[in-house]
Amino acid sequence: MSTDFVSTRLTGWGLTAPSVARVATVAPADVAACVKDSGVRGVIARGLGRSYGDAAQNSGGSVLRLAGSVSDVVVDPESATVTASAAVSLDELLKIIVPRGFFVPVTPGTRFVTVGGAIASDIHGKNHHADGSFGAHVRRLSLLLADGTVRELSPTDESDLFWATVGGMGLTGIILEATFAVLPIETSRCIVSTVRCRDLDELLSEMSVGDEDHRYSVSWVDLLARGRSFGRGVLWRGDHARVSDLAPKLAVDPLRYEPRHLASVPPIVPAPGLVNLLTSRTFNELWLRKEPRRKDGQIKSIPGYFHPLDSIGSWNRLYGPRGFIQYQFVVPFEREDALRRCIELVVESRLASPLVVLKRFGAANRAPLSFPMPGWTLTVDMPAGADGLSELCRRLDDVVLEAGGRHYLAKDAHTRAESIVRGYPRLSEWRRIRDSVDPDGIWQSDLSRRLALLG
Ligand SMILES: Cc1cc2nc3c(=O)[nH]c(=O)nc-3n(C[C@H](O)[C@H](O)[C@H](O)COP(=O)(O)OP(=O)(O)OC[C@H]3O[C@@H](n4cnc5c(N)ncnc54)[C@H](O)[C@@H]3O)c2cc1C
Missing domain, CATH: 3.30.465.10 (Uridine Diphospho-n-acetylenolpyruvylglucosamine Reductase; domain 3)
Known part of the structure; x- marks a missing residue:
């Protein structure tokens, strides 16, 4: 059966670096035929396009979406x-x-x-x-x-x-x-503890004790606050609630699961660039004030705790047509100095949007290109094309790599091939395994070419 390819402009979730590829949705039985006909620019799979950069794009080549039910x-x-x-x-x-x-x-x-x-x-x-x-x-x-x-x-x-x-x-x-x-x-709810921290020292020390007692833990950091409030934030730790944790009304139907969709951002945003210093500062201030200083036992739904942004469709459009980048790195434990320096650089730049996440990673797994390793990971959204953004990213890269850290390929839209070589010491091992099953370089993406992942 012949497959219909459509020439399509694709971006990642950050809406930066668009490129045009031949795109088709293909049943598993037809994938092999599409791969055989792929041509010199090769093929890459695409899921829902939620990686922020160019991982699921293939300029001038083919992009396959798998049909599945x-x-x-x-x-x-x-x-x-x-x-x-x-x-x-x-x-x-x-x-x-x-x-x-x-x-x-x-x-x-x-x-x-x-x-x-x-x-x-x-x-x-x-x-x-x-x-x-x-x-x-x-x-x-x-x-x-x-x-x-x-x-x-x-x-x-x-x-x-x-x-x-x-x-x-x-x-x-x-x-x-x-x-x-x-x-x-047992239930579709989470039981959550909140701690509001007044500065980075307090936040890091709160995060360093007690994570092991909870399955889930994550912090939000205000990367616009300076002076005494530098690095202030909120830590949420959670676990799946048991039926005995729920009020009688919820306990009647403990596994009820109804994620809600509240609204969608239209394709053309009425006020592009809505995410700017003023709106971000106001948001951060209000966000911080709404959180209790310390509270245990709050019951939250799965979407409310894990996926709060999903209730607003296409929220990535809020940054306007130029889009945004999400800078995510990890640095090893014991290199809190590097984490602190990165936070200082972002605070000085005034470029951070309110979407900032700080988390402690546990042990790495055996995958040579897996991103997590024991250490601190920070995620910061910043408007693409902003003055000083490239320079900021370069300075952050230097600090991260000097500390023995690395960048997350699923988020990356800015870094260079050298950063990946330094950040992923097992890259050549991965290439050897990969090359053994794809000697002709059929699998390619904008990401693989930009970062010379295939060597
Ligand atoms: C709001 C938001 C929050 C996020 N939070 C997190 C987070 O907390 N932690 C985290 O780790 N990530 C996070 N991400 C990133 C996201 O989880 C990853 O980028 C994920 O890979 C996206 O899945 P996707 O199906 O959209 O894949 P795509 O973005 O379409 O593709 C991602 C990569 O997977 C490959 N791929 C897709 N399908 C296949 C397949 N069938 N076979 C082989 N390769 C395939 C693509 O080639 C590409 O390289 C977040 C993204 C968003 C938008």
């Missing part, structure tokens, strides 16, 4: 696993599994990501310190290779290729299907 999802309560097409989103999965008493092993800050995208980026969540990243929960996956064959991979069978695919940004092949562990839950 939720009706094929298999939940096995005995082994607490789910088998799903790589095209299925966490949003679709949660609607199936939460009412049956399970939760995804790892969720990012949005549920609009596919299983394929979750594995290819080896995504992390608020539970990284407790449960690691998504790849740690994958029991098996099927991968379509450049030669059109399909291989079954697991942490024990063809484990090198399995781990090169976890975090491999689609550059080892197209993941067709995966089986992964899910977490048994």
